[in-house]
Amino acid sequence: MSFSGVKLPEFDTLVTRHTAAAMQIEELTSLLYGELNGAGLDTAPAERIRRLAAQVGQEAEDLRKRQGIVREIERLKVPLGPAAATGTLIAMPDSLQQAQGQLDGTAAARAAKAAAAGDKNALKQLQAYAAKARDATFVKAFLSQLGAKGVTELPATIAGQLKAAASAGGTGQASKEAREAMRLLATALAKGTNPSDPAYMGDAFLTDLVKHGRSEFKLNGIAYYGYQAQAMIWQASEGNPPFSEKFMQVVGRDAIVFEKEKFEDRWKAFKDAIGSALGSQQVPMADLATTLGVTQWMIPRPPRSAQRSSPSTSRGSILAQRSSTTCSMRRPAMRKLHKPCSTTRPPDGSSRSCATC
Numbered sequence: 001m002s003f004s005g006v007k008l009p010e011f012d013t014l015v016t017r018h019t020a021a022a023m024q025i026e027e028l029t030s031l032l033y034g035e036l037n038g039a040g041l042d043t044a045p046a047e048r049i050r051r052l053a054a055q056v057g058q059e060a061e062d063l064r065k066r067q068g069i070v071r072e073i074e075r076l077k078v079p080l081g082p083a084a085a086t087g088t089l090i091a092m093p094d095s096l097q098q099a100q101g102q103l104d105g106t107a108a109a110r111a112a113k114a115a116a117a118g119d120k121n122a123l124k125q126l127q128a129y130a131a132k133a134r135d136a137t138f139v140k141a142f143l144s145q146l147g148a149k150g151v152t153e154l155p156a157t158i159a160g161q162l163k164a165a166a167s168a169g170g171t172g173q174a175s176k177e178a179r180e181a182m183r184l185l186a187t188a189l190a191k192g193t194n195p196s197d198p199a200y201m202g203d204a205f206l207t208d209l210v211k212h213g214r215s216e217f218k219l220n221g222i223a224y225y226g227y228q229a230q231a232m233i234w235q236a237s238e239g240n241p242p243f244s245e246k247f248m249q250v251v252g253r254d255a256i257v258f259e260k261e262k263f264e265d266r267w268k269a270f271k272d273a274i275g276s277a278l279g280s281q282q283v284p285m286a287d288l289a290t291t292l293g294v295t296q297w298m299i300p301r302p303p304r305s306a307q308r309s310s311p312s313t314s315r316g317s318i319l320a321q322r323s324s325t326t327c328s329m330r331r332p333a334m335r336k337l338h339k340p341c342s343t344t345r346p347p348d349g350s351s352r353s354c355a356t357c
Contacts, residue, residue, distance in 0.1 A: 105141025148208030
């Protein structure tokens with residue numbers, strides 16, 4: 001991505017003069033056409049100048065768009081390109097689309113941070129960027145500003161807000177905004193963790209997701225692990241784009257290992273004589289939406305095609321469980337990681353398999 005320096009107010013002067021020139025050429029063209037036509041002469045010269053006027057007009061429009069982006073960059077203090085020696089020089093991508101993507105990604109990340117900080121109006125602002133989630137430049141700016149820690153904490157904050165809204169007697173608009181935000185997060189995370197996607201954030205970002213997935217956080221006095229929050233993003237994915245094999249190998253596999261490490265003693269207990277006598281069951285680590293009872297308001301429903309292709313659309317745990325094996329994430333987007341479990345039968349003799357198998 002190449003960058004150009006933009007000096008203010010010199011750039012504003014350029015835009016103003018270019019726009020004025022385009023209008024003047026168009027006016028002169030109309031006058032010339034009238035003179036030639038009135039004299040019965042060939043109007044081809046006027047037509048050629050008119051085409052030139054149209055090109056100048058298009059350039060002026062492009063400059064006005066860049067001017068608007070520069071103003072927003074300046075207002076939001078968006079870091080684009082290499083640092084400039086003087087504060088009057090603003091660096092921006094030569095591509096207008098890339099500049100807009102970085103601006104939108106930064107603005108969306110700020111809305112996400114505001115939502116994570118408890119701003120109830122921020123989710124509505126974030127929802128406005130949902131359609132941008134497939135743009136690689138947007139995704140890179142969004143995830144760079146938010147960071148792996150922000151990606152982990154945001155779903156938890158949304159879940160907490162929905163819990164409060166439910167307690168107050170209504171989740172209507174809040175639920176719609178939450179689902180759109182979760183779709184945006186799922187799409188952005190899938191693209192940003194795929195090495196073959198232009199939005200790939202690099203291996204370090206995956207490592208940070210693992211680090212914060214294993215970390216303990218608190219939400220309104222409730223302790224939770226990062227993976228319990230990240231799992232809500234995985235569940236919000238509709239599988240398009242899918243999570244990459246790299247993501248499965250690094251983050252998905254570690255989530256499996258982490259759950260086994262945390263729950264191994266508890267799972268052993270349900271198999272012992274007392275656990276068997278009491279009819280205890282192996283309970284998986286629940287995602288935070290399930291813990292707070294807000295899944296139905298927060299996690300988007302998968303398309304019918306995804307439902308048909310999925311043996312199970314039940315939710316509630318980070319990982320689907322088998323009596324002797326901790327298996328892969330259950331959502332369709334997580335399928336690529338999964339390898340079929342070894343055939344085992346639980347003590348009751350029934351044939352039980354995880355949702356992925």
